[in-house]
Amino acid sequence: MGLRVEADHLEMAYGAVRAADDVSFTVEPGEFFGLLGPNGAGKTTTLEMLEGLRRPQGGQARIDGRDPSKREPELLSRFGVQLQSSAFFDRLSAREQLDTFGALYGAEPGRTDALLAEVGLAEHAGVRAEKLSGGQRQRLSIACALVHDPDLVFLDEPTAALDPQARRNLWDLLEQLNDSGRTVVLTTHYMEEAEALCDRVAIMDHGRVLTVDTPAALVRGLDRPVRIGVATDVLSAADGASIGGVEEASEDGDGIVLTTRRPADVLTELAARDALAGLSVRGATLEDVFLELTGREYRA
Numbered sequence: 001m002g003l004r005v006e007a008d009h010l011e012m013a014y015g016a017v018r019a020a021d022d023v024s025f026t027v028e029p030g031e032f033f034g035l036l037g038p039n040g041a042g043k044t045t046t047l048e049m050l051e052g053l054r055r056p057q058g059g060q061a062r063i064d065g066r067d068p069s070k071r072e073p074e075l076l077s078r079f080g081v082q083l084q085s086s087a088f089f090d091r092l093s094a095r096e097q098l099d100t101f102g103a104l105y106g107a108e109p110g111r112t113d114a115l116l117a118e119v120g121l122a123e124h125a126g127v128r129a130e131k132l133s134g135g136q137r138q139r140l141s142i143a144c145a146l147v148h149d150p151d152l153v154f155l156d157e158p159t160a161a162l163d164p165q166a167r168r169n170l171w172d173l174l175e176q177l178n179d180s181g182r183t184v185v186l187t188t189h190y191m192e193e194a195e196a197l198c199d200r201v202a203i204m205d206h207g208r209v210l211t212v213d214t215p216a217a218l219v220r221g222l223d224r225p226v227r228i229g230v231a232t233d234v235l236s237a238a239d240g241a242s243i244g245g246v247e248e249a250s251e252d253g254d255g256i257v258l259t260t261r262r263p264a265d266v267l268t269e270l271a272a273r274d275a276l277a278g279l280s281v282r283g284a285t286l287e288d289v290f291l292e293l294t295g296r297e298y299r300a
């Protein structure tokens, strides 16, 4: 279960635009891997080369050590590609869409109901695709990628254009796909999505991979202080500044903010002073990582 995916010095240019510029990384079997970057970073181009839908101008894509652009049926049967919702057949219900995709892929019949349940659409089986909500359509397109029970799924911006609630609901489904042992490779321009879901992320910008690592390691590598906030009525800025390990203490509209590289010591001291009311703790995020790497604010 789970397949290895390799991007090995991939190159793709459209005229003067280098959409993929020496893109290399490896996704291990069973990993949840994210390609993260702003619009136009080259995520879709890279994904399409990995899926074998676009032949690289340079370098090699490999799935389980083989070239996906050769379209070998045995390899194709082992991975799924999430189609955009516009690719549904006209006027078919969710169940009929899945039955049709299943027949096209030569999938084992009789899996449709289980699949509908897996993606949370059991109650909408008879609804036509065009009548489903945005989140439900995304679920259906994910189910279509799973009809042949693949070991690897590629998802291109699976939560784009969804409201925050629908996005979070979909995260649970994406986690389940990975928990069941499948390798998941997705693109996203949402930093917090990559942080919440991915074992590792490749941050892309202007066709290049800037860095690849776990979100936690990327953030740790920044050496940014943690910001600890508490209510003004439990601590003054001057008292905060006197705590060992506090680099700066200031008052903002919401309370007292302490910056520190030793958050455990500072929190212990705040607890000892019974000064934890209104507590908030904010560490660096992948947004800070992007800023550090590019010198630019992250704008998806």
Ligand SMILES: Nc1ncnc2c1ncn2[C@@H]1O[C@H](COP(=O)(O)OP(=O)(O)OP(=O)(O)O)[C@@H](O)[C@H]1O
Pocket: 014, 017, 018, 019, 037, 038, 039, 040, 041, 042, 043, 044, 045, 046, 189
């Ligand atoms: N078929 C094409 N012809 C010309 N230019 C293209 C084509 N496909 C992509 N590009 C350009 O290549 C660059 C990378 O595009 P790509 O779609 O891979 O980025 P992306 O990170 O997936 O962005 P988005 O989130 O907007 O889809 C962009 O500058 C885009 O305009």
